[in-house]
Amino acid sequence: MDGAPRPELAGLRIADPPEHWRDLGFDVVDERIELGGISIQLVDPAGSGVGGITGWTLRHVDPGGDIDGLPTSVTTDGPAPVVTHPNGATALDHVVIVTPDFDRTAASLARASMPLRRVRDAGGFRQGFRRLGPAIMEIVETPGALGKPRFWGLVIVVSDLEALRERLQPHLGEVRGAVQPGRHIATLSDDAGVTPKVAFMDAD
Numbered sequence: 001m002d003g004a005p006r007p008e009l010a011g012l013r014i015a016d017p018p019e020h021w022r023d024l025g026f027d028v029v030d031e032r033i034e035l036g037g038i039s040i041q042l043v044d045p046a047g048s049g050v051g052g053i054t055g056w057t058l059r060h061v062d063p064g065g066d067i068d069g070l071p072t073s074v075t076t077d078g079p080a081p082v083v084t085h086p087n088g089a090t091a092l093d094h095v096v097i098v099t100p101d102f103d104r105t106a107a108s109l110a111r112a113s114m115p116l117r118r119v120r121d122a123g124g125f126r127q128g129f130r131r132l133g134p135a136i137m138e139i140v141e142t143p144g145a146l147g148k149p150r151f152w153g154l155v156i157v158v159s160d161l162e163a164l165r166e167r168l169q170p171h172l173g174e175v176r177g178a179v180q181p182g183r184h185i186a187t188l189s190d191d192a193g194v195t196p197k198v199a200f201m202d203a204d
Contacts, residue, residue, distance in 0.1 A: 004060070007114050008133025009095065010075050011039040011057035012151075015050045018042040020193040025087025025167060035156070036091030037079035037134040051195030053095070053151030059133070061113055068108035069148030070097065079134070087167060088159040093201050094136035099149035102126050102141040109139075153197030161186060161202045168192070172200065180204070 018028045021042060026033050033040040045051060055071030063074040084090075099105040106116050106128055116128035116139065128139040140152070158164050161184055165172045171192035178185040178201055188198040 006133070007061045007112075008059040008079075009038055009056060009092075009135050009137070010059040010077070010079070010133075011041060012053055012095065012154075013041045013043060013055040013057075013071075014194075014196060015043050015045040015052060015054050016194050016196075017044045023193060024188075025085060025164070026089060027083055027085050033085075034080040034083040035085075035089060036082065038092050039080040053154070053196050056095070056151070064112060067112050068099070068105045070151065072112075087164055089156050089200075090159055090203070091157040092135040093155040093157045094138050095154055096138045096140060096152045096197070097149055098140045098142045098145070098152045100142050100145040100147060101149075102128070102139065105139060105149050151196070153199070155185070155199045155201050157203055158200050159203065161200060164200055 018031045021033060022028045028042065031042045033042065039057075043054070055073065057073045057075050059075055059077075061074055066072050097105070106119075109115065109130070114130055114132070114137070116130050118129045120127050125141040125143055127141070130137050139149075161175055165175060165186055168188070171189045173187045173189065175184050175186045177183075183202055183204065185199050185201045188194070188200070192198075
């Protein structure tokens with residue numbers, strides 16, 4: 001049996017001004033958010049028009065360049081420290097990637113030692129999942145779309161979802177049942193000041 005360490009998500013890069021995430025209640029230090037063992041680097045786009053998640057850093061994978069066009073770097077550093085955030089955020093539940101070619105992206109991930117562990121038909125499109133250490137990678141098929149896959153959004157775990165909704169009014173939507181049994185989720189509106197799609201979820 002192969003005893004090699006399994007691939008892990010170590011970090012993300014987001015093209016947003018750090019103060020926008022600080023306004024959401026995150027503890028931002030040196031333009032970084034440490035979130036459940038994952039280090040999120042915030043880079044102010046300074047009017048470039050670039051936004052969203054611009055790349056990821058992985059651990060325990062070979063440094064083979066981008067994965068199906070997804071900007072990828074590799075680190076041998078250990079996990080980021082655990083930090084308690086004022087908004088109650090404790091972890092990153094999953095990062096969402098959208099792709100116009102599900103099979104091609106899945107094959108590229110498999111070549112990088114990250115084959116999907118589960119694929120489901122969501123009614124007209126497919127979703128694929130794999131745990132990468134502290135967080136889950138979710139691949140979502142976008143039929144008819146053009147171009148390369150791209151990082152789309154994040155789901156962040158918080159200790160008290162109702163309290164966070166009160167804190168972030170009017171930017172956090174209705175708390176509703178999540179796909180995961182027994183859990184609840186609320187989506188951040190586009191006018192909250194951050195460019196990735198963001199949702200918050202209560203703990204498992």
